[in-house]
Amino acid sequence: MEVGIIGTGNMGRILIEALLDGKAVSPSSMIITNRTLSKAVAIQQNYPEIRIGQNIEEIGKKADLIFICVKPHDVFDVSRKLLPFLTKEKCVITITSPISVEQLESILPCSVARVIPSITNRALTGVTLLSFGQNCKTSWKNRINxxxxxxxxxxxxxxxxxxxxxxxxxxxPAFYSYLTQRFIQAAVQETKIDQDTATILASEMLIGLGELLRQGHYTLPTLQEKVCVKGGITGEGIKVLEKEIGNMFEHLFQATHLKFEDDLASLRSHYINK
Known part of the structure:
Protein backbone atom coordinates (compact mmCIF):
# COMPACT_ATOMS: atom_id res chain seq x y z
CA MET A 1 0.00 0.00 0.00
CA GLU A 2 1.31 3.43 -0.98
CA VAL A 3 0.53 6.22 1.49
CA GLY A 4 0.46 9.80 0.26
CA ILE A 5 0.63 12.91 2.44
CA ILE A 6 -0.34 16.29 1.01
CA GLY A 7 0.80 19.09 3.29
CA THR A 8 3.81 18.97 5.60
CA GLY A 9 3.00 21.85 7.94
CA ASN A 10 2.77 21.38 11.70
CA MET A 11 0.17 18.62 11.84
CA GLY A 12 1.20 17.04 8.56
CA ARG A 13 4.76 16.66 9.77
CA ILE A 14 3.65 15.35 13.16
CA LEU A 15 1.48 12.75 11.43
CA ILE A 16 4.29 11.70 9.09
CA GLU A 17 6.83 11.33 11.88
CA ALA A 18 4.39 9.48 14.16
CA LEU A 19 3.37 7.01 11.44
CA LEU A 20 7.00 6.30 10.60
CA ASP A 21 8.38 6.16 14.15
CA GLY A 22 5.41 4.05 15.24
CA LYS A 23 6.09 1.71 12.32
CA ALA A 24 2.53 2.09 11.09
CA VAL A 25 3.96 2.88 7.65
CA SER A 26 7.39 2.14 6.19
CA PRO A 27 9.32 5.11 4.77
CA SER A 28 9.67 3.39 1.40
CA SER A 29 5.87 3.19 1.03
CA MET A 30 5.28 6.89 1.75
CA ILE A 31 5.24 9.75 -0.75
CA ILE A 32 4.82 13.33 0.47
CA THR A 33 4.44 16.75 -1.05
CA ASN A 34 3.97 20.34 0.02
CA ARG A 35 3.31 23.65 -1.70
CA THR A 36 6.80 24.66 -0.52
CA LEU A 37 8.76 21.55 -1.47
CA SER A 38 11.71 22.45 0.74
CA LYS A 39 9.57 21.57 3.78
CA ALA A 40 9.02 18.08 2.40
CA VAL A 41 12.71 17.75 1.59
CA ALA A 42 13.55 18.66 5.20
CA ILE A 43 11.53 15.65 6.38
CA GLN A 44 13.21 13.41 3.81
CA GLN A 45 16.58 14.29 5.34
CA ASN A 46 15.51 12.44 8.49
CA TYR A 47 13.81 9.59 6.59
CA PRO A 48 15.82 9.13 3.36
CA GLU A 49 13.57 6.39 1.96
CA ILE A 50 10.57 8.73 1.77
CA ARG A 51 9.80 9.87 -1.76
CA ILE A 52 8.95 13.47 -2.65
CA GLY A 53 6.05 14.10 -4.99
CA GLN A 54 6.41 17.20 -7.13
CA ASN A 55 2.73 18.08 -6.91
CA ILE A 56 -0.72 16.97 -5.76
CA GLU A 57 -1.40 15.16 -9.02
CA GLU A 58 1.61 12.90 -8.54
CA ILE A 59 0.32 11.89 -5.12
CA GLY A 60 -3.07 11.14 -6.67
CA LYS A 61 -1.48 8.89 -9.29
CA LYS A 62 0.82 6.92 -7.00
CA ALA A 63 -0.87 6.67 -3.58
CA ASP A 64 -3.64 4.31 -2.50
CA LEU A 65 -4.33 6.06 0.82
CA ILE A 66 -4.09 9.85 0.71
CA PHE A 67 -4.00 12.19 3.71
CA ILE A 68 -4.98 15.80 2.98
CA CYS A 69 -3.17 17.82 5.66
CA VAL A 70 -3.93 21.38 4.57
CA LYS A 71 -6.03 24.22 5.94
CA PRO A 72 -9.83 23.71 5.70
CA HIS A 73 -10.27 26.31 2.96
CA ASP A 74 -7.68 24.51 0.79
CA VAL A 75 -9.20 21.02 1.04
CA PHE A 76 -11.69 21.58 -1.78
CA ASP A 77 -9.01 22.73 -4.26
CA VAL A 78 -6.75 19.82 -3.32
CA SER A 79 -9.66 17.41 -3.77
CA ARG A 80 -10.39 18.79 -7.24
CA LYS A 81 -6.79 18.20 -8.29
CA LEU A 82 -6.91 14.64 -6.96
CA LEU A 83 -10.27 13.82 -8.56
CA PRO A 84 -9.05 12.59 -11.99
CA PHE A 85 -6.83 9.98 -10.31
CA LEU A 86 -9.23 8.60 -7.73
CA THR A 87 -10.77 5.17 -8.21
CA LYS A 88 -13.23 3.33 -5.98
CA GLU A 89 -10.34 1.31 -4.59
CA LYS A 90 -8.57 4.35 -3.13
CA CYS A 91 -9.21 6.21 0.11
CA VAL A 92 -8.88 9.92 0.93
CA ILE A 93 -8.55 11.23 4.48
CA THR A 94 -8.91 14.78 5.76
CA ILE A 95 -7.42 15.70 9.14
CA THR A 96 -9.40 18.90 9.69
CA SER A 97 -12.59 19.03 11.77
CA PRO A 98 -14.68 21.51 9.69
CA ILE A 99 -14.66 19.13 6.70
CA SER A 100 -17.10 16.27 7.30
CA VAL A 101 -16.94 12.86 5.67
CA GLU A 102 -20.34 13.60 4.10
CA GLN A 103 -18.90 16.66 2.38
CA LEU A 104 -15.96 14.70 1.02
CA GLU A 105 -18.27 11.94 -0.20
CA SER A 106 -20.30 14.53 -2.11
CA ILE A 107 -17.32 15.32 -4.36
CA LEU A 108 -15.09 12.22 -4.32
CA PRO A 109 -15.78 8.76 -5.84
CA CYS A 110 -13.63 6.76 -3.40
CA SER A 111 -13.71 5.73 0.25
CA VAL A 112 -13.33 8.74 2.55
CA ALA A 113 -12.53 9.20 6.22
CA ARG A 114 -11.59 11.89 8.68
CA VAL A 115 -8.66 11.36 11.03
CA ILE A 116 -8.12 14.14 13.58
CA PRO A 117 -4.69 13.69 15.15
CA SER A 118 -3.16 15.29 18.23
CA ILE A 119 0.32 16.57 18.90
CA THR A 120 0.45 13.84 21.56
CA ASN A 121 0.55 11.29 18.74
CA ARG A 122 4.15 12.39 18.14
CA ALA A 123 4.98 10.54 21.36
CA LEU A 124 2.90 7.58 20.10
CA THR A 125 0.22 8.27 22.69
CA GLY A 126 -3.04 10.18 23.12
CA VAL A 127 -6.19 9.79 21.03
CA THR A 128 -6.88 9.95 17.29
CA LEU A 129 -10.47 10.80 16.35
CA LEU A 130 -11.95 8.79 13.47
CA SER A 131 -15.02 9.27 11.27
CA PHE A 132 -15.88 7.19 8.20
CA GLY A 133 -18.03 7.92 5.18
CA GLN A 134 -21.12 5.80 4.57
CA ASN A 135 -19.46 4.27 1.53
CA CYS A 136 -16.06 3.73 3.13
CA LYS A 137 -15.02 0.13 2.58
CA THR A 138 -14.65 -2.07 5.63
CA SER A 139 -11.12 -2.95 4.53
CA TRP A 140 -10.15 0.73 4.69
CA LYS A 141 -11.82 1.19 8.08
CA ASN A 142 -9.84 -1.74 9.45
CA ARG A 143 -6.59 -0.52 7.93
CA ILE A 144 -7.02 3.03 9.26
CA ASN A 145 -7.84 1.71 12.73
CA PRO A 173 -2.49 20.20 24.74
CA ALA A 174 -2.20 23.88 23.76
CA PHE A 175 -4.79 24.93 26.35
CA TYR A 176 -3.07 23.03 29.15
CA SER A 177 0.35 24.17 27.98
CA TYR A 178 -0.85 27.76 28.38
CA LEU A 179 -2.31 27.07 31.82
CA THR A 180 0.90 25.37 32.93
CA GLN A 181 2.98 28.31 31.74
CA ARG A 182 0.78 30.66 33.76
CA PHE A 183 1.13 28.33 36.76
CA ILE A 184 4.92 28.50 36.43
CA GLN A 185 4.95 32.28 35.95
CA ALA A 186 2.89 32.78 39.10
CA ALA A 187 5.23 30.54 41.09
CA VAL A 188 8.23 32.55 39.91
CA GLN A 189 6.51 35.88 40.57
CA GLU A 190 5.21 35.04 44.05
CA THR A 191 8.15 33.01 45.44
CA LYS A 192 11.93 32.68 45.22
CA ILE A 193 11.86 29.78 42.74
CA ASP A 194 13.53 30.40 39.36
CA GLN A 195 11.94 29.82 35.95
CA ASP A 196 14.03 26.77 35.00
CA THR A 197 13.44 24.94 38.28
CA ALA A 198 9.72 25.68 38.25
CA THR A 199 9.48 24.47 34.63
CA ILE A 200 11.25 21.19 35.44
CA LEU A 201 9.03 20.58 38.46
CA ALA A 202 5.80 21.39 36.63
CA SER A 203 6.74 19.34 33.56
CA GLU A 204 7.68 16.27 35.60
CA MET A 205 4.50 16.66 37.64
CA LEU A 206 2.41 16.56 34.45
CA ILE A 207 4.26 13.48 33.20
CA GLY A 208 3.71 11.74 36.53
CA LEU A 209 0.04 12.75 36.56
CA GLY A 210 -0.40 11.27 33.10
CA GLU A 211 1.23 8.02 34.15
CA LEU A 212 -1.00 7.68 37.21
CA LEU A 213 -4.06 8.04 34.99
CA ARG A 214 -2.71 5.84 32.20
CA GLN A 215 -1.81 3.04 34.58
CA GLY A 216 -5.24 3.26 36.19
CA HIS A 217 -4.11 3.98 39.75
CA TYR A 218 -6.61 6.82 40.12
CA THR A 219 -9.42 8.63 38.34
CA LEU A 220 -9.27 12.42 38.23
CA PRO A 221 -11.66 12.83 41.21
CA THR A 222 -9.94 10.17 43.34
CA LEU A 223 -6.52 11.64 42.55
CA GLN A 224 -7.68 15.05 43.77
CA GLU A 225 -9.16 13.43 46.88
CA LYS A 226 -5.90 11.63 47.69
CA VAL A 227 -3.79 14.79 47.42
CA CYS A 228 -6.29 17.19 48.98
CA VAL A 229 -6.05 16.27 52.66
CA LYS A 230 -8.81 17.82 54.78
CA GLY A 231 -7.63 21.09 56.30
CA GLY A 232 -4.38 20.98 54.33
CA ILE A 233 -2.55 23.35 52.00
CA THR A 234 -3.86 21.76 48.78
CA GLY A 235 -7.41 22.42 49.92
CA GLU A 236 -6.68 26.11 50.26
CA GLY A 237 -5.39 26.15 46.70
CA ILE A 238 -8.49 24.34 45.44
CA LYS A 239 -10.68 27.00 47.10
CA VAL A 240 -8.88 29.68 45.07
CA LEU A 241 -9.36 27.69 41.85
CA GLU A 242 -13.06 27.21 42.57
CA LYS A 243 -13.46 30.94 43.18
CA GLU A 244 -11.32 32.28 40.34
CA ILE A 245 -12.00 29.93 37.42
CA GLY A 246 -15.72 30.66 37.32
CA ASN A 247 -17.12 29.98 33.81
CA MET A 248 -13.74 30.15 32.06
CA PHE A 249 -13.96 26.72 30.46
CA GLU A 250 -17.59 27.19 29.45
CA HIS A 251 -16.53 30.39 27.67
CA LEU A 252 -13.66 28.50 26.03
CA PHE A 253 -16.00 25.93 24.47
CA GLN A 254 -18.44 28.65 23.44
CA ALA A 255 -15.62 30.48 21.62
CA THR A 256 -14.29 27.40 19.81
CA HIS A 257 -17.78 26.36 18.73
CA LEU A 258 -18.59 29.85 17.45
CA LYS A 259 -15.42 29.85 15.34
CA PHE A 260 -16.27 26.33 14.15
CA GLU A 261 -19.73 27.47 13.00
CA ASP A 262 -18.13 30.35 11.07
CA ASP A 263 -15.75 27.91 9.37
CA LEU A 264 -18.61 25.56 8.48
CA ALA A 265 -20.63 28.39 6.95
CA SER A 266 -17.72 29.62 4.81
CA LEU A 267 -16.97 26.10 3.52
CA ARG A 268 -20.50 24.89 2.87
CA SER A 269 -20.81 26.36 -0.62
CA HIS A 270 -18.00 24.15 -1.94
CA TYR A 271 -19.88 20.92 -1.32
CA ILE A 272 -23.04 19.58 -2.88
CA ASN A 273 -26.11 19.83 -0.61
CA LYS A 274 -23.95 19.64 2.52
Whole structure:
Protein backbone atom coordinates (compact mmCIF):
# COMPACT_ATOMS: atom_id res chain seq x y z
CA MET A 1 0.00 0.00 0.00
CA GLU A 2 1.31 3.43 -0.98
CA VAL A 3 0.53 6.22 1.49
CA GLY A 4 0.46 9.80 0.26
CA ILE A 5 0.63 12.91 2.44
CA ILE A 6 -0.34 16.29 1.01
CA GLY A 7 0.80 19.09 3.29
CA THR A 8 3.81 18.97 5.60
CA GLY A 9 3.00 21.85 7.94
CA ASN A 10 2.77 21.38 11.70
CA MET A 11 0.17 18.62 11.84
CA GLY A 12 1.20 17.04 8.56
CA ARG A 13 4.76 16.66 9.77
CA ILE A 14 3.65 15.35 13.16
CA LEU A 15 1.48 12.75 11.43
CA ILE A 16 4.29 11.70 9.09
CA GLU A 17 6.83 11.33 11.88
CA ALA A 18 4.39 9.48 14.16
CA LEU A 19 3.37 7.01 11.44
CA LEU A 20 7.00 6.30 10.60
CA ASP A 21 8.38 6.16 14.15
CA GLY A 22 5.41 4.05 15.24
CA LYS A 23 6.09 1.71 12.32
CA ALA A 24 2.53 2.09 11.09
CA VAL A 25 3.96 2.88 7.65
CA SER A 26 7.39 2.14 6.19
CA PRO A 27 9.32 5.11 4.77
CA SER A 28 9.67 3.39 1.40
CA SER A 29 5.87 3.19 1.03
CA MET A 30 5.28 6.89 1.75
CA ILE A 31 5.24 9.75 -0.75
CA ILE A 32 4.82 13.33 0.47
CA THR A 33 4.44 16.75 -1.05
CA ASN A 34 3.97 20.34 0.02
CA ARG A 35 3.31 23.65 -1.70
CA THR A 36 6.80 24.66 -0.52
CA LEU A 37 8.76 21.55 -1.47
CA SER A 38 11.71 22.45 0.74
CA LYS A 39 9.57 21.57 3.78
CA ALA A 40 9.02 18.08 2.40
CA VAL A 41 12.71 17.75 1.59
CA ALA A 42 13.55 18.66 5.20
CA ILE A 43 11.53 15.65 6.38
CA GLN A 44 13.21 13.41 3.81
CA GLN A 45 16.58 14.29 5.34
CA ASN A 46 15.51 12.44 8.49
CA TYR A 47 13.81 9.59 6.59
CA PRO A 48 15.82 9.13 3.36
CA GLU A 49 13.57 6.39 1.96
CA ILE A 50 10.57 8.73 1.77
CA ARG A 51 9.80 9.87 -1.76
CA ILE A 52 8.95 13.47 -2.65
CA GLY A 53 6.05 14.10 -4.99
CA GLN A 54 6.41 17.20 -7.13
CA ASN A 55 2.73 18.08 -6.91
CA ILE A 56 -0.72 16.97 -5.76
CA GLU A 57 -1.40 15.16 -9.02
CA GLU A 58 1.61 12.90 -8.54
CA ILE A 59 0.32 11.89 -5.12
CA GLY A 60 -3.07 11.14 -6.67
CA LYS A 61 -1.48 8.89 -9.29
CA LYS A 62 0.82 6.92 -7.00
CA ALA A 63 -0.87 6.67 -3.58
CA ASP A 64 -3.64 4.31 -2.50
CA LEU A 65 -4.33 6.06 0.82
CA ILE A 66 -4.09 9.85 0.71
CA PHE A 67 -4.00 12.19 3.71
CA ILE A 68 -4.98 15.80 2.98
CA CYS A 69 -3.17 17.82 5.66
CA VAL A 70 -3.93 21.38 4.57
CA LYS A 71 -6.03 24.22 5.94
CA PRO A 72 -9.83 23.71 5.70
CA HIS A 73 -10.27 26.31 2.96
CA ASP A 74 -7.68 24.51 0.79
CA VAL A 75 -9.20 21.02 1.04
CA PHE A 76 -11.69 21.58 -1.78
CA ASP A 77 -9.01 22.73 -4.26
CA VAL A 78 -6.75 19.82 -3.32
CA SER A 79 -9.66 17.41 -3.77
CA ARG A 80 -10.39 18.79 -7.24
CA LYS A 81 -6.79 18.20 -8.29
CA LEU A 82 -6.91 14.64 -6.96
CA LEU A 83 -10.27 13.82 -8.56
CA PRO A 84 -9.05 12.59 -11.99
CA PHE A 85 -6.83 9.98 -10.31
CA LEU A 86 -9.23 8.60 -7.73
CA THR A 87 -10.77 5.17 -8.21
CA LYS A 88 -13.23 3.33 -5.98
CA GLU A 89 -10.34 1.31 -4.59
CA LYS A 90 -8.57 4.35 -3.13
CA CYS A 91 -9.21 6.21 0.11
CA VAL A 92 -8.88 9.92 0.93
CA ILE A 93 -8.55 11.23 4.48
CA THR A 94 -8.91 14.78 5.76
CA ILE A 95 -7.42 15.70 9.14
CA THR A 96 -9.40 18.90 9.69
CA SER A 97 -12.59 19.03 11.77
CA PRO A 98 -14.68 21.51 9.69
CA ILE A 99 -14.66 19.13 6.70
CA SER A 100 -17.10 16.27 7.30
CA VAL A 101 -16.94 12.86 5.67
CA GLU A 102 -20.34 13.60 4.10
CA GLN A 103 -18.90 16.66 2.38
CA LEU A 104 -15.96 14.70 1.02
CA GLU A 105 -18.27 11.94 -0.20
CA SER A 106 -20.30 14.53 -2.11
CA ILE A 107 -17.32 15.32 -4.36
CA LEU A 108 -15.09 12.22 -4.32
CA PRO A 109 -15.78 8.76 -5.84
CA CYS A 110 -13.63 6.76 -3.40
CA SER A 111 -13.71 5.73 0.25
CA VAL A 112 -13.33 8.74 2.55
CA ALA A 113 -12.53 9.20 6.22
CA ARG A 114 -11.59 11.89 8.68
CA VAL A 115 -8.66 11.36 11.03
CA ILE A 116 -8.12 14.14 13.58
CA PRO A 117 -4.69 13.69 15.15
CA SER A 118 -3.16 15.29 18.23
CA ILE A 119 0.32 16.57 18.90
CA THR A 120 0.45 13.84 21.56
CA ASN A 121 0.55 11.29 18.74
CA ARG A 122 4.15 12.39 18.14
CA ALA A 123 4.98 10.54 21.36
CA LEU A 124 2.90 7.58 20.10
CA THR A 125 0.22 8.27 22.69
CA GLY A 126 -3.04 10.18 23.12
CA VAL A 127 -6.19 9.79 21.03
CA THR A 128 -6.88 9.95 17.29
CA LEU A 129 -10.47 10.80 16.35
CA LEU A 130 -11.95 8.79 13.47
CA SER A 131 -15.02 9.27 11.27
CA PHE A 132 -15.88 7.19 8.20
CA GLY A 133 -18.03 7.92 5.18
CA GLN A 134 -21.12 5.80 4.57
CA ASN A 135 -19.46 4.27 1.53
CA CYS A 136 -16.06 3.73 3.13
CA LYS A 137 -15.02 0.13 2.58
CA THR A 138 -14.65 -2.07 5.63
CA SER A 139 -11.12 -2.95 4.53
CA TRP A 140 -10.15 0.73 4.69
CA LYS A 141 -11.82 1.19 8.08
CA ASN A 142 -9.84 -1.74 9.45
CA ARG A 143 -6.59 -0.52 7.93
CA ILE A 144 -7.02 3.03 9.26
CA ASN A 145 -7.84 1.71 12.73
CA UNK A 146 -4.77 -0.52 12.63
CA UNK A 147 -2.50 2.32 11.49
CA UNK A 148 -3.68 4.74 14.14
CA UNK A 149 -3.36 2.09 16.87
CA UNK A 150 0.40 2.28 16.30
CA UNK A 151 0.46 5.94 17.31
CA UNK A 152 -2.51 6.45 19.64
CA UNK A 153 -5.80 5.17 20.92
CA UNK A 154 -8.18 5.49 17.95
CA UNK A 155 -11.74 6.48 18.78
CA UNK A 156 -14.59 6.63 16.29
CA UNK A 157 -16.89 9.60 16.96
CA UNK A 158 -20.22 10.93 15.71
CA UNK A 159 -20.39 14.15 13.74
CA UNK A 160 -22.25 16.07 16.45
CA UNK A 161 -19.35 15.85 18.93
CA UNK A 162 -16.56 16.50 16.43
CA UNK A 163 -15.79 20.02 17.66
CA UNK A 164 -15.80 19.32 21.38
CA UNK A 165 -13.85 16.07 20.93
CA UNK A 166 -11.26 17.94 18.87
CA UNK A 167 -11.14 20.72 21.49
CA UNK A 168 -10.23 18.14 24.14
CA UNK A 169 -7.91 15.91 22.12
CA UNK A 170 -6.30 18.19 19.55
CA UNK A 171 -6.54 21.69 21.06
CA UNK A 172 -6.30 20.49 24.66
CA PRO A 173 -2.49 20.20 24.74
CA ALA A 174 -2.20 23.88 23.76
CA PHE A 175 -4.79 24.93 26.35
CA TYR A 176 -3.07 23.03 29.15
CA SER A 177 0.35 24.17 27.98
CA TYR A 178 -0.85 27.76 28.38
CA LEU A 179 -2.31 27.07 31.82
CA THR A 180 0.90 25.37 32.93
CA GLN A 181 2.98 28.31 31.74
CA ARG A 182 0.78 30.66 33.76
CA PHE A 183 1.13 28.33 36.76
CA ILE A 184 4.92 28.50 36.43
CA GLN A 185 4.95 32.28 35.95
CA ALA A 186 2.89 32.78 39.10
CA ALA A 187 5.23 30.54 41.09
CA VAL A 188 8.23 32.55 39.91
CA GLN A 189 6.51 35.88 40.57
CA GLU A 190 5.21 35.04 44.05
CA THR A 191 8.15 33.01 45.44
CA LYS A 192 11.93 32.68 45.22
CA ILE A 193 11.86 29.78 42.74
CA ASP A 194 13.53 30.40 39.36
CA GLN A 195 11.94 29.82 35.95
CA ASP A 196 14.03 26.77 35.00
CA THR A 197 13.44 24.94 38.28
CA ALA A 198 9.72 25.68 38.25
CA THR A 199 9.48 24.47 34.63
CA ILE A 200 11.25 21.19 35.44
CA LEU A 201 9.03 20.58 38.46
CA ALA A 202 5.80 21.39 36.63
CA SER A 203 6.74 19.34 33.56
CA GLU A 204 7.68 16.27 35.60
CA MET A 205 4.50 16.66 37.64
CA LEU A 206 2.41 16.56 34.45
CA ILE A 207 4.26 13.48 33.20
CA GLY A 208 3.71 11.74 36.53
CA LEU A 209 0.04 12.75 36.56
CA GLY A 210 -0.40 11.27 33.10
CA GLU A 211 1.23 8.02 34.15
CA LEU A 212 -1.00 7.68 37.21
CA LEU A 213 -4.06 8.04 34.99
CA ARG A 214 -2.71 5.84 32.20
CA GLN A 215 -1.81 3.04 34.58
CA GLY A 216 -5.24 3.26 36.19
CA HIS A 217 -4.11 3.98 39.75
CA TYR A 218 -6.61 6.82 40.12
CA THR A 219 -9.42 8.63 38.34
CA LEU A 220 -9.27 12.42 38.23
CA PRO A 221 -11.66 12.83 41.21
CA THR A 222 -9.94 10.17 43.34
CA LEU A 223 -6.52 11.64 42.55
CA GLN A 224 -7.68 15.05 43.77
CA GLU A 225 -9.16 13.43 46.88
CA LYS A 226 -5.90 11.63 47.69
CA VAL A 227 -3.79 14.79 47.42
CA CYS A 228 -6.29 17.19 48.98
CA VAL A 229 -6.05 16.27 52.66
CA LYS A 230 -8.81 17.82 54.78
CA GLY A 231 -7.63 21.09 56.30
CA GLY A 232 -4.38 20.98 54.33
CA ILE A 233 -2.55 23.35 52.00
CA THR A 234 -3.86 21.76 48.78
CA GLY A 235 -7.41 22.42 49.92
CA GLU A 236 -6.68 26.11 50.26
CA GLY A 237 -5.39 26.15 46.70
CA ILE A 238 -8.49 24.34 45.44
CA LYS A 239 -10.68 27.00 47.10
CA VAL A 240 -8.88 29.68 45.07
CA LEU A 241 -9.36 27.69 41.85
CA GLU A 242 -13.06 27.21 42.57
CA LYS A 243 -13.46 30.94 43.18
CA GLU A 244 -11.32 32.28 40.34
CA ILE A 245 -12.00 29.93 37.42
CA GLY A 246 -15.72 30.66 37.32
CA ASN A 247 -17.12 29.98 33.81
CA MET A 248 -13.74 30.15 32.06
CA PHE A 249 -13.96 26.72 30.46
CA GLU A 250 -17.59 27.19 29.45
CA HIS A 251 -16.53 30.39 27.67
CA LEU A 252 -13.66 28.50 26.03
CA PHE A 253 -16.00 25.93 24.47
CA GLN A 254 -18.44 28.65 23.44
CA ALA A 255 -15.62 30.48 21.62
CA THR A 256 -14.29 27.40 19.81
CA HIS A 257 -17.78 26.36 18.73
CA LEU A 258 -18.59 29.85 17.45
CA LYS A 259 -15.42 29.85 15.34
CA PHE A 260 -16.27 26.33 14.15
CA GLU A 261 -19.73 27.47 13.00
CA ASP A 262 -18.13 30.35 11.07
CA ASP A 263 -15.75 27.91 9.37
CA LEU A 264 -18.61 25.56 8.48
CA ALA A 265 -20.63 28.39 6.95
CA SER A 266 -17.72 29.62 4.81
CA LEU A 267 -16.97 26.10 3.52
CA ARG A 268 -20.50 24.89 2.87
CA SER A 269 -20.81 26.36 -0.62
CA HIS A 270 -18.00 24.15 -1.94
CA TYR A 271 -19.88 20.92 -1.32
CA ILE A 272 -23.04 19.58 -2.88
CA ASN A 273 -26.11 19.83 -0.61
CA LYS A 274 -23.95 19.64 2.52
Missing amino acids: EMTEHISRPLEIKEDITRVASDIVSCG
